[in-house]
Amino acid sequence: MDSLYRTKLSTANVVQILLCFGVLTLLLYGFVALIAKLYHLPTATYKSLLATTISPNNGNMGLPIADFALGFPGLERAVIYMIGSSILLFGILPALLKGKGIGYGVRLILKLPLIWAMLAGLALRFLRISLPYGLDTSLEQLGRAAIPVALIILGMQLASTGVSIGSYELLATPLRLFLAPLLSGLVGWYLGLRELDLQVFILQSAMPTAVNSVVLVTEFGGDVAKVAQTVVITTLLSFLTLPLVLTVLSLKLVYKD
Numbered sequence: 001m002d003s004l005y006r007t008k009l010s011t012a013n014v015v016q017i018l019l020c021f022g023v024l025t026l027l028l029y030g031f032v033a034l035i036a037k038l039y040h041l042p043t044a045t046y047k048s049l050l051a052t053t054i055s056p057n058n059g060n061m062g063l064p065i066a067d068f069a070l071g072f073p074g075l076e077r078a079v080i081y082m083i084g085s086s087i088l089l090f091g092i093l094p095a096l097l098k099g100k101g102i103g104y105g106v107r108l109i110l111k112l113p114l115i116w117a118m119l120a121g122l123a124l125r126f127l128r129i130s131l132p133y134g135l136d137t138s139l140e141q142l143g144r145a146a147i148p149v150a151l152i153i154l155g156m157q158l159a160s161t162g163v164s165i166g167s168y169e170l171l172a173t174p175l176r177l178f179l180a181p182l183l184s185g186l187v188g189w190y191l192g193l194r195e196l197d198l199q200v201f202i203l204q205s206a207m208p209t210a211v212n213s214v215v216l217v218t219e220f221g222g223d224v225a226k227v228a229q230t231v232v233i234t235t236l237l238s239f240l241t242l243p244l245v246l247t248v249l250s251l252k253l254v255y256k257d
Contacts, residue, residue, distance in 0.1 A: 014080050016192065020201055021084035024187045028054045028180060029096075035171075045168065047097050047222035052230040053175045055089055055216075056207040058082040061235075065207075066200060069246055077200040085204075089212055097220035163232050168223075172209075172230045177241045181206035199249050206245045208234035 032053050036046040056062065058081055066078035123129075184205035188198045209231045217227045 009076055009080060013077075013197070017077060017080045017197065017201065018084045020184075020188050020191050020193055021081060021088075023191065024180070024184050024205065025054050025088055027183055027187065028175075031179065032175070043099075044221070044223045045226070047099075048168070048217060048226045048230075049172055049175070050096060051093060051213040051217050051222055052172045052209045052227055052234075053180070055093065055210040055213040056085055056176070056180065056205060057210040057235070058085045058204050058207055059210070061238075062204050062207045065242065066203060069203065070196065070200060073196055074200050074203075077197060078204055081201065081204040085210070089210060089216065093213075093216055094220045097216060097222060099221070163229050165229075165233065168226050169230055169233055172226075173234050173237060176209050176230070176234050177206065177237060181245055202249060203242075203245060206238075206242060208238040 029050065032046070032050050035041070036049070041049065058078065062082060063075060063078055067075040070078075181202050184202050185198070188201040193201055209227070211231055214224060214228050214231060218224050
């Protein structure tokens with residue numbers, strides 16, 4: 001809600017970035033579903049692979065990197081990508097993980113607070129309503145509190161399982177760190193993203209698996225240990241892969257619009 005309320009990008013620009021994110025997510029979803037069918041993956045493994053593949057860490061990692069590499073114009077676009085990721089992570093992925101049909105999924109989505117927060121943020125922006133009494137600052141601080149909570153849950157899980165690399169991690173890691181940014185470049189270019197918009201789209205798609213995926217798998221289904229280990233492994237490896245992505249994109253350290 002807070003990000004939608006504050007953004008200065010045009011509505012057309014916002015819609016284009018979100019559309020590209022939606023198409024990318026559908027392609028990744030189809031790819032994971034195909035792998036699950038070909039290799040007869042157990043349901044829990046399939047759910048875990050879906051969560052780790054389509055859930056990039058665009059908040060506490062993606063936004064600072066976009067700000068550092070691309071400056072404020074890039075950060076503003078990265079925030080829109082994060083909004084799409086948040087809609088997916090907290091609005092759609094829970095229904096996919098539950099897997100009880102479209103009707104149940106829709107009812108579950110409508111029960112989640114994020115959808116209503118997003119609608120409220122859009123309404124405030126389009127109606128040009130300013131929040132009184134510093135409420136916008138309070139909402140921003142509440143939003144930031146979600147990250148520490150997710151990290152605590154991840155730490156609790158790793159304390160009991162540890163970190164190891166098996167066949168699942170060897171499959172999940174390249175899907176998140178290599179396939180996702182490659183597809184994002186193709187999707188973004190085909191759907192009309194250019195220059196800074198395309199650079200941000202690829203960069204944000206190259207982020208490691210989101211910490212919040214552990215929370216969702218714990219609540220709605222999947223192998224929590226595998227997801228937690230994938231979060232750690234992709235995050236560590238991203239310190240090698242992200243500089244490569246930045247080099248391929250020929251990005252400057254500071255972008256000036």
